[in-house]
Amino acid sequence: MVVLLNPPTEQLSLAKACKPKNAHAAAAAIVPVIDLSSPNPAADVARACEELGFFKVTNHGFPKHVTARLEAEAARFFSLPEAEKEKGGPALPFGYGNKRIGCNGDMGWVEYLLLDITSGNPRPASLDFLRETSATSLCSALSEYISAVRKLACELLELMAEGIGIQPRDVFSKVVMGEGSDRMLRLNHYPPCPQLQGLAGSAGLTGFGEHTDPMIVSVLRSNNSSGFQIALRDGTWVPVPPDQDSFFINVGDAMQVLTNGRFRSVRHRVEANRCKSRLSMIFFGGPPPQQVIRPLSQLLTNGERSRYKEFTWAEYKKSSYNSKLADNRLAPFENML
Numbered sequence: 001m002v003v004l005l006n007p008p009t010e011q012l013s014l015a016k017a018c019k020p021k022n023a024h025a026a027a028a029a030i031v032p033v034i035d036l037s038s039p040n041p042a043a044d045v046a047r048a049c050e051e052l053g054f055f056k057v058t059n060h061g062f063p064k065h066v067t068a069r070l071e072a073e074a075a076r077f078f079s080l081p082e083a084e085k086e087k088g089g090p091a092l093p094f095g096y097g098n099k100r101i102g103c104n105g106d107m108g109w110v111e112y113l114l115l116d117i118t119s120g121n122p123r124p125a126s127l128d129f130l131r132e133t134s135a136t137s138l139c140s141a142l143s144e145y146i147s148a149v150r151k152l153a154c155e156l157l158e159l160m161a162e163g164i165g166i167q168p169r170d171v172f173s174k175v176v177m178g179e180g181s182d183r184m185l186r187l188n189h190y191p192p193c194p195q196l197q198g199l200a201g202s203a204g205l206t207g208f209g210e211h212t213d214p215m216i217v218s219v220l221r222s223n224n225s226s227g228f229q230i231a232l233r234d235g236t237w238v239p240v241p242p243d244q245d246s247f248f249i250n251v252g253d254a255m256q257v258l259t260n261g262r263f264r265s266v267r268h269r270v271e272a273n274r275c276k277s278r279l280s281m282i283f284f285g286g287p288p289p290q291q292v293i294r295p296l297s298q299l300l301t302n303g304e305r306s307r308y309k310e311f312t313w314a315e316y317k318k319s320s321y322n323s324k325l326a327d328n329r330l331a332p333f334e335n336m337l
């Protein structure tokens with residue numbers, strides 16, 4: 001089926017999206033749910049990272065008003081006239097972007113704000129393009145959210161270390177939370193896609209193309225709009241039922257290397273929605289640029305060899321920014337075993 005779109009949207013790829021009727025029920029059963037208030041969630045966290053590289057957390061204690069406030073501010077930002085938002089672009093890689101993802105021709109039915117939060121909060125200068133009042137209120141909602149999401153990410157990283165049996169418990173969290181570590185926050189807005197009207201579910205339009213996340217961990221929260229999908233080991237795509245009260249956790253490429261492939265960097269994508277807009281906020285936590293990325297020695301026991309060549313995070317980033325979204329960015333660093 002052909003959908004005519006105006007440039008630059010005509011480059012958006014159409015993906016097959018045939019879903020069985022009860023796909024959501026089946027998918028809900030696949031996604032591991034970790035109750036953070038349960039007595040010992042570490043083993044379940046590690047199992048989820050090994051099997052899927054993806055899980056959902058409930059009873060996380062994240063203050064609801066903090067999420068609600070950022071969601072409202074983000075919605076307000078994305079409802080500004082396009083000319084206002086474009087003052088914050090193009091995203092190379094940081095700033096406001098619309099339909100163009102990265103610098104290598106990837107396109108999606110998405111607009112976004114990508115912020116560098118390495119030094120704590122977004123640099124006020126990165127929001128300078130907004131009128132002062134709107135920059136101030138977005139900035140303060142972001143600061144509040146960032147400090148809470150960092151805390152949650154830290155707790156999850158400690159559970160991951162404990163679950164896989166390595167010490168100290170902060171072995172991952174200290175890499176992500178240290179001064180100068182690579183951290184980003186991304187706000188994505190997927191407007192309803194009018195071009196999909198009348199297509200009767202026979203085809204889907206790419207909101208955010210398939211990829212793995214580069215960093216150690218990603219912590220994702222979205223509104224109640226569907227579209228997010230993960231790939232299982234056999235390549236089957238599974239829709240993840242939305243849940244605005246929970247957080248979804250992705251293992252990233254750097255974590256796959258640190259664990260010598262035990263934790264799996266999950267391939268995922270977002271399909272555009274015909275009638276409902278999707279708003280997501282994602283915290284990405286990675287290492288500092290000069291950090292050497294190699295499997296933790298505690299995991300290389302009984303003569304196990306590293307599946308990867310050593311590289312610094314800066315080297316990975318350089319190579320990753322020359323890649324397309326769907327590429328296997330770890331391929332250049334894989335060892336032949």
Ligand SMILES: C=C1C[C@]23C[C@@]1(O)CC[C@H]2[C@@]12CC[C@H](O)[C@@](C)(C(=O)O1)[C@H]2[C@@H]3C(=O)O
Pocket residue numbers: 093101102103104106114184186211212213214215284320321322323324325
């Ligand atoms: C096409 C690209 C966009 C991206 C950088 C890259 O060259 C390859 C990885 C992409 C990705 C995916 C996860 C995150 O959304 C992101 C911010 C990241 O760290 O890697 C994006 C990058 C981006 O949008 O700039």
Ligand SMILES: O=C(O)CCC(=O)C(=O)O
Pocket residue numbers: 186188208213220222228268269270280282
């Ligand atoms: O917006 C989403 O729900 C996911 C987007 C994503 O995977 C990303 O920004 O890396």
Ligand SMILES: [Fe+2]
Pocket residue numbers: 211212213268
């Ligand atoms: Fe992602």
